[in-house]
Amino acid sequence: MAIKSRPIYNGFDLEMPAQRHIFVLEGEGALALLEKVNPSHPMLGQSEILYSPVGSSHEQAIVKLNAANFFTAPSSEILLNRFAAILSTATMSTRLYAAGTEGFIGAAVNVAARYGVKSASIVKEHRGSLRRRVQCVHCKGFNSDITASPFHCEHCKLYLFVRDHFSTRLNAFQGVCVNAEEPHLFPEPVELYQ
């Protein structure tokens, strides 16, 4: 039984009506859209696509979709800034889509929350790496791109077990000291989130 706070990503559904569609895609997240849509889809004329490649190379394929608006961002941070600027003047007739790694989806959800959009209203698809953003529950420091559990907190050096317990507000999984009672023991890390 999965822990309740573990986010669920239902995948892209492009058939919901709206006056305007805004896609924020990170890396392999571009495929969530590319695999579901062909350039003749009528929604593309009302679509804006924001894409942050982070090493992927789907730019040409997205350009061919000929969406109403397309922006390639040099980084996910810049993409999310552009996303916020769009949301600040958007209307309720707008459908939002986010695809990419969990950290990216969570960051997009938090940007949208600032404009009164609930996470459940955003169409999401997880693509690419399973790496996690983890908060150390002891020192509160954040650790990015965690692929194994347990791991050493980069801030306080405690040896942390990665829980499925996810904080929406912090956009991070919770890491808890795994050897508090037997500090000399270091269970072997397992690569769980490649």
Add this chain to the structure above:
Amino acid sequence: MTVHTEMSVTVTDIELVADAIKQFTLERVDGQPMPAFAPGAHIVVSMMDAGRLRRNPYSLMSSPRDPWNFRISVLRVERSRGGSVFMHDVIAVGDTLTISQPVNLFPVDILARRNLFIAGGVGITPFIPMMEVLNEKGGVFELYYSIRSRSHGAFWSEMSALYPNRVKIAVGAEGYRFDYHELLINQPLGTHLYVCGPKLMLEHIFNIARDLGWAQENLHFELFLAPPSGSPFTAKLASSGKEIVVAEHQSLLESVEEAGVDAPFLCRAGACGQCETRVLASDGEIIHNDIFLTDEERKSGTKIMPCVSRFVGVGLTIEL
């Protein structure tokens, strides 16, 4: 489980506030303060109407800040199965009624950046405390209120005076109707829509909102459907080992209660899902009058909402 801690209240004031709408002020018989409630809450009023127990839900319209009374408004519906006519014609100042604890199935979303209220007729009631509290907190709201005529509509002049730029009234008799498409197409992101009024109006507005792309999470409604009447039918209650007859102008839930079986409920209007009951056997057709079950659940024939749904046939057995 549902908490059914009922209270006895005295009717301390009755005021005719529009052509067919009476406002009732209720105070506790034991002199204690009323339970706290948040805007959007309703109570269920129990009444003995010609020997038959009726329980009807009504939105609370009094101030959540005033702990000493509750106020509700009741539209007199002719040719209905009762309840509203009883409240209008029989209940007098000084009478005692039994009410439930407040239940809120229509709360204001506290994270909303903007609130759009649409009321039709007596559907104005839940918005009165909502606007009061939002106004105090500096929340953003607008009310679009449709009435048949100025004498049929209640509280429109009070609301217009309290919130002059935020209340818009459309009077049907004066040839004015809101263009809901125009209203909904340009609402800023983060707006929440709340509708309380007749079923057709609600469906019309929600269809427009969905077609425009409004998120489901931002759509809220309150609809107190009276349980539809129909041919009498018999039902077996498996857990309590009873057999009941549901009369023409009685709901299955009311009949279950009359038989002394304590069944869960909250809205009594087919919307909240609290009274959902498993159907163990049936040879006939379940008339699903609720707006809660999915189409698949309806087709499966294994679930019924006793507060509004009926049955035509023989051998209905439910798990109660």
